[in-house]
Amino acid sequence: xxxxxxxxxxxxxxxxxxxxxxxxxxxxxxxxxxxxxxxxxxxxxxxxxxxxxxxxxxxxxxxxxxxxxxxxxxxxxxxxxxxxxxxxxxxxxxxxxxxxxxxxxxxxxxxxxxxxxxxxxxxxxxxxxxxxxxxxxxxxxxxxxxxxxxxxxxxxxxxxxxxxxxxxxxxxxxxxxxxxxxxxxxxxxxxxxxxxxxxxxxxxxxxxxxxxxxxxxxxxxxxxxxxxxxxxxxxxxxxxxxxxxxxxxxxxxxxxxxxxxxxxxxxxxxxxxxxxxxxxxxxxxxxxxxxxxxxxxxxxxxxxxxxxxxxxxxxxxxxxxxxxxxxxxxxxxxxxxxxxxxxx
Amino acid sequence: xxxxxxxxxxxxxxxxxxxxxxxxxxxxxxxxxxxxxxxxxxxxxxxxxxxxxxxxxxxxxxxxxxxxxxxxxxxxxxxxxxxxxxxxxxxxxxxxxxxxxxxxxxxxxxxxxxxxxxxxxxxxxxxxxxxxxxxxxxxxxxxxxxxxxxxxxxxxxxxxxxxxxxxxxxxxxxxxxxxxxxxxxxxxxxxxxxxxxxxxxxxxxxxxxxxxxxxxxxxxxxxxxxxxxxxxxxxxxx
Numbered sequence: 052x053x054x055x056x057x058x059x060x061x062x063x064x065x066x067x068x069x070x071x072x073x074x075x076x077x078x079x080x081x082x083x084x085x086x087x088x089x090x091x092x093x094x095x096x097x098x099x100x101x102x103x104x105x106x107x108x109x110x111x112x113x114x115x116x117x118x119x120x121x122x123x124x125x126x127x128x129x130x131x132x133x134x135x136x137x138x139x140x141x142x143x144x145x146x147x148x149x150x151x152x153x154x155x156x157x158x159x160x161x162x163x164x165x166x167x168x169x170x171x172x173x174x175x176x177x178x179x180x181x182x183x184x185x186x187x188x189x190x191x192x193x194x195x196x197x198x199x200x201x202x203x204x205x206x207x208x209x210x211x212x213x214x215x216x217x218x219x220x221x222x223x224x225x226x227x228x229x230x231x232x233x234x235x236x237x238x239x240x241x242x243x244x245x246x247x248x249x250x251x252x253x254x255x256x257x258x259x260x261x262x263x264x265x266x267x268x269x270x271x272x273x274x275x276x277x278x279x280x281x282x283x284x285x286x287x288x289x290x291x292x293x294x295x296x297x298x299x300x301x302x303x304x305x306x307x308x309x310x311x312x313x314x315x316x317x318x319x320x321x322x323x324x325x326x327x328x329x330x331x332x333x334x335x336x337x338x339x340x341x342x343x344x345x346x347x348x349x350x351x352x353x354x355x356x357x358x359x360x361x362x363x364x365x366x367x368x369x370x371x372x373x374x375x376x377x378x379x380x381x382x383x384x385x386x387x388x389x390x391x392x393x394x395x
Numbered sequence: 396x397x398x399x400x401x402x403x404x405x406x407x408x409x410x411x412x413x414x415x416x417x418x419x420x421x422x423x424x425x426x427x428x429x430x431x432x433x434x435x436x437x438x439x440x441x442x443x444x445x446x447x448x449x450x451x452x453x454x455x456x457x458x459x460x461x462x463x464x465x466x467x468x469x470x471x472x473x474x475x476x477x478x479x480x481x482x483x484x485x486x487x488x489x490x491x492x493x494x495x496x497x498x499x500x501x502x503x504x505x506x507x508x509x510x511x512x513x514x515x516x517x518x519x520x521x522x523x524x525x526x527x528x529x530x531x532x533x534x535x536x537x538x539x540x541x542x543x544x545x546x547x548x549x550x551x552x553x554x555x556x557x558x559x560x561x562x563x564x565x566x567x568x569x570x571x572x573x574x575x576x577x578x579x580x581x582x583x584x585x586x587x588x589x590x591x592x593x594x595x596x597x598x599x600x601x602x603x604x605x606x607x608x609x610x611x612x613x614x615x616x617x618x619x620x621x622x623x624x625x626x627x628x629x630x631x632x633x
Contacts, residue, residue: 054631055629055630055631056629056630056631057630057631058631078475107409108409111407111409111410111411112409114411115410115411121569121572121573121576122576123552123555123576123577123579123580123626123630124551124552124576124577124580125550125552125553125554125555125580128548128550128552131413131414131548132548134407134411134413135413135414135494138407138411138413138494138495139494139495139496142407142408142495143495143496151499226450226453228450228451228452228453228454229453229454229457230454231454231458232453232454232455232456232457232458232461233457235457235458235461236457236458236460236461239461239465240461240464240465243465243507243510244510246507247507247508247509247510247511248510248511248514249511250508250511250534250538251511251514255511308538321537324537324538325537325538325539325540327538328504328538328539328540329500332500332503332504333500335503335504335507336503
């Protein structure tokens with residue numbers, strides 16, 4: 052006769068209780084353990100991590116036996132809950148923290164961006180081509196700008212970058228801090244949406260990237276014909292290094308999602324999507340961070356009318372070089388190892 | 396024993412299947428509404444205070460609106476408990492579909508992709524996806540590999556009521572043993588009449604009503620208590 056449920060429970064219950072206590076202690080965390088101080092006697096000390104792992108494996112075995120032998124539901128449910136709780140605690144991934152952030156910034160983000168190079172190329176073309184075409188068209192015939200934006204907005208651009216803009220470039224109202232908040236809310240939000248729009252087979256991302264390019268081209272072309280080129284380009288050059296790159300990055304990441312949906316290869320569509328999301332998530336962190344930097348620069352540096360355009364061009368050029376060097380070269384030798392590690 | 400419910404099984408490396416109970420569109424919708432309300436109130440209060448700070452105040456108001464929109468769910472889902480206050484109120488929790496705690500990049504992915512779920516209007520894509528799938532994932536969940544589950548397990552069966560053990564009339568198959576143990580485990584939640592009614596279905600396996608180990612002839616015992624006695628016998632109380 053096999054062991055009856057009663058004997059089973061009597062024999063192993065102490066190990067389940069020990070595991071419960073161990074998990075309670077781990078949940079209470081380091082802080083609580085320190086506060087409690089050293090335990091007065093060995094008997095009350097909860098089991099350590101190694102013992103918890105051992106008890107967990109035992110508990111799994113008991114659960115399998117209990118299910119296989121059709122023990123009563125309350126017994127199986129108890130073991131089930133205990134095993135689930137221990138499983139969560141033991142297999143938890145520890146990828147929060149400064150070490151992980153450093154790893155992300157130094158290796159994973161640039162490697163993930165480089166892995167997206169073809170999507171980046173497409174997104175960049177979709178951004179640059181409309182910008183150039185509309186820019187040139189507007190330059191030839193300033194009225195063309197009205198096909199992209201309405202007259203009220205054109206008037207606004209005029210106020211932002213025209214001679215009357217004076218010391219404060221690129222805005223109609225608001226001080227530096229207000230604009231900083233606005234740029235964060237607006238720009239990062241747009242980039243997040245651009246990424247998420249990739250789930251519409253990538254079309255959404257391409258549309259948003261293209262539309263932004265179109266707008267930039269129209270504004271630039273219009274202001275050049277008005278003779279405000281220097282004010283406009285000296286405003287855009289510095290934060291553009293981060294902002295325009297980030298928009299293209301978000302478009303490329305969204306495009307990758309859409310690509311995975313359209314052409315999943317040898318995976319199922321769901322698997323392909325999950326994989327694409329895993330691969331692009333460092334890119335998401337990357338463009339969000341770049342947009343925060345861009346917002347700060349745009350609010351406090353780009354808008355400052357008293358800084359000579361030559362200085363802005365020099366600093367802006369350095370920023371562009373910096374961004375491209377970071378994305379193109381940082382940790383380049385380690386790409387295979389970094390991408391392989393994030394597979395898991 | 397497959398039933399028509401929505402349970403999912405996640406297998407651990409130890410070969411154990413852990414049961415998950417995905418949450419459907421209604422509790423998740425309510426949780427979202429609750430979160431929305433909480434965010435609105437927090438932002439309103441914060442804005443009222445921040446408005447008094449000159450200069451930086453207006454930036455902080457905009458930044459807090461941004462953070463509440465995008466980072467509120469990410470932050471709460473990465474804290475212990477893995478649920479926003481709204482989800483917590485409804486007893487929900489976010490997990491990876493392997494049953495593990497949600498990872499930072501999955502939390503970010505699922506929350507950023509909420510935008511895609513919102514399209515074209517009022518979470519139509521997300522709702523459609525939840526209604527079509529047996530695991531109630533919205534698009535963001537599919538892509539991130541996450542699952543919103545009911546955190547609490549439902550316990551229909553508890554400990555068996557105490558009783559003197561009685562041997563069944565005939566040897567029982569495994570399925571019969573399981574059925575009897577299940578019913579006995581639920582006896583505390585049912586009225587004694589209902590237990591009798593259900594136990595009567597197993598009359599063939601139960602000892603006769605006038606059965607008594609001593610040999611005396613007591614009053615006939617109702618089927619319910621006899622079934623519980625058999626369950627105790629099966630539990631190993633001899």
